[in-house]
Amino acid sequence: MLYLVRMDVRILHDLPAAQADEIKAREKAYSQSLQRDGRWRHLWRVVGEYANYSVFDVKSHDPLDTLLSQLPLFPYMEIKVTPLADRPSSIVQERKA
16 A cells, blocks of 8 residues: 655754764664655655655555654654555556555
8 A cells, every 4th residue: 555654854952963963874874764665655755844745655554653653763753654555647656456
């Protein structure tokens, strides 16, 4: 099942820089492993914001919830999830068989 997810990051201003850098490094490693295994299909930065739009491909809502809650930056994020469905008039079907 495909999901469009917007993530807005709001790191606390008083968080020590070294701690913020360590969290960001763990976030990068985690997100890249999910991209490599195909669950994090697309990742786009929102210009001028500390935010992204991503497309995830997981079996259902629960695995997505688990995946998102394990993001190292999760405590500093506002997340909006939109489930996606195939459009009958689309010539490209994204969903895996």
